[in-house]
Amino acid sequence: MAQEWQNLLHFRCTCxxxxxxxxxxxxxxxxxxxxxxxxxxxxxxxxxxxxxSEIAWGKDQPGWIQLKVGLRIMGLRRTEEGCQYLGEDDLxxxxxxxxxTCRRYPFDVEFGEKGEIQLLSISNSVECPxxxxxxxxxxxxxxLCTWEEEExxxxxxxxxxxxxxxxxxxxxxxxxxxGF
Ligand code: SF4
Ligand code: SF4
Numbered sequence: 001m002a003q004e005w006q007n008l009l010h011f012r013c014t015c016x017x018x019x020x021x022x023x024x025x026x027x028x029x030x031x032x033x034x035x036x037x038x039x040x041x042x043x044x045x046x047x048x049x050x051x052x053s054e055i056a057w058g059k060d061q062p063g064w065i066q067l068k069v070g071l072r073i074m075g076l077r078r079t080e081e082g083c084q085y086l087g088e089d090d091l092x093x094x095x096x097x098x099x100x101t102c103r104r105y106p107f108d109v110e111f112g113e114k115g116e117i118q119l120l121s122i123s124n125s126v127e128c129p130x131x132x133x134x135x136x137x138x139x140x141x142x143x144l145c146t147w148e149e150e151e152x153x154x155x156x157x158x159x160x161x162x163x164x165x166x167x168x169x170x171x172x173x174x175x176x177x178x179g180f
Contacts, residue, residue, distance in 0.1 A: 005120045008107070009141075012134030017090030019124045021082030022077040022092045024055050026063055028155035031179040035085075038097035043180035048077040049171050062150075064154045081123035100151060104144040106130070112151055117142055 021035060027047060028055035035046050063073050074090075076099070077084050092102070098111045106128050110119040117138050122128055162169075162177055168178075 008120045008122065009136055009138065010132040010138070011107075012121070012131045014129050014131055015090055016129050017086055018128065019083070019123075020086040020090075020092065020102075022028065022126045023100060024050055024073075024078065025101055026057070026073060026075045027084060027099045028103070028151045029158070029180075030151040030155070031101075032120070032178075032180065034097045034099070036096060038094045043175045043178070044172065046077060047074050047175075049073065049174075050075055062152075064163075065146055065159055065174060066163045067174060068168050068170050072171075100144065100148040104148055107141055109145050111142060111145075115142075115158075143155060 032043050032046050035041065036043065039046070040146045047068065049065065049069075052064075052071055052073075055073060055075070057063070057073060059071070065072050065074065083092075085092055085098070092098055106123040106125075108121045108123050109117055112118040120141070122130065158178060162174060
């Protein structure tokens with residue numbers, strides 16, 4: 001018998017744009033490469049470096065970069081309306097090239113010992129007025145989580161190496177260190 005949380009496999013996004021307007025979207029170097037491929041922007045135009053006071057992301061979480069200006073985390077650059085890639089119609093203007101986090105959102109996923117999805121929930125970081133008349137498979141969601149992890153882990157390793165340096169550098173140097 002299907003468990004209650006499996007009903008969320010019928011999730012359908014209603015394209016309200018809330019999750020593109022409100023939260024800061026954290027990205028990896030691979031996300032930046034995809035966006036640049038689509039937009040032709042420079043890496044420094046794609047991202048911004050946010051202070052701990054600007055985001056609800058604990059300092060014990062990975063992704064914090066020690067820069068000359070202090071501790072920062074890298075996320076998509078925003079305008080006053082939210083993510084810079086959110087169109088006036090509330091749709092993503094770089095949809096095919098969007099970060100992996102945007103693809104996995106709004107699912108929060110818990111895995112069992114054998115790597116199976118044990119629990120699925122809808123992130124409560126923003127109000128998400130979804131419908132339950134769509135369909136995706138557990139395999140599709142798991143593939144997105146695997147993709148996200150495969151890009152996050154090497155990115156976090158690069159940050160660790162950067163932070164281990166005796167001298168903290170500038171944002172420009174950090175982006176250069178990522179290959180931009
Ligand atoms: S990249 Fe696209 S999907 Fe991701 S937050 Fe920005 S507008 Fe939304
Ligand atoms: S908040 Fe939910 S319904 Fe609105 S765009 Fe994001 S995922 Fe879709």
